Amino acid sequence: MFYSDNEILKEIITNTAILRLLRNGIIHVEFKENSEINRIEHTINSKALHSLVGNEKHPILLDGGEFVSYTKDGLKAAKEMELDAPIMARAFVTQSLAHKLYINFYKRLSSQLPLKTFNNHKEAVDWLLSLKTK
Numbered sequence: 001m002f003y004s005d006n007e008i009l010k011e012i013i014t015n016t017a018i019l020r021l022l023r024n025g026i027i028h029v030e031f032k033e034n035s036e037i038n039r040i041e042h043t044i045n046s047k048a049l050h051s052l053v054g055n056e057k058h059p060i061l062l063d064g065g066e067f068v069s070y071t072k073d074g075l076k077a078a079k080e081m082e083l084d085a086p087i088m089a090r091a092f093v094t095q096s097l098a099h100k101l102y103i104n105f106y107k108r109l110s111s112q113l114p115l116k117t118f119n120n121h122k123e124a125v126d127w128l129l130s131l132k133t134k
Contacts, residue, residue: 002121003028012048016041016068021052026128027060027087031068039077042070046081057088059128061121064094082112089114089131091124 003022010021016035020028027049031037037045070078090113092103103117114131118124 002125010052012052014041014044014048017045017048019045019048019052021058024125024129025058025132026125027052027058028063029060030063034067036069036071037074038071039073042074042077042081046085049086053086055086057086059089059091059132060087061124061128062090062092063121064092064096087113089128090116091128092117093119093121093124095119 007023008020009023012019016032016037018030018032020030022028029045029049035041092115094103094117103115116124116127118127
């Protein structure tokens, strides 16, 4: 983990993800391995996110692992719910070239919020915190 347990203010666990609000204001979403995110799972995760922070916008760091996927309907749900989500920007940390290509494709076609992929957590956190201070 790139932070210690005492940095966690609040945590919610769903079938597919662990969502944590950190002291620095970043929401860390750690997807569980081999998760497939469909519309139902995305809706559950979205409700958990709202339970975690209400409607206040936060930067979000997504840790997908290498074996997580969104179904077509899950992506559609993500796009539909994006502007109502308590998210100001998203950083994805992944080593997978396939995930990076997929995320960049989504960014160009669908995303209305700042979205960037990273190889490591430090760069992702630095970028998110720089947006938070603007």
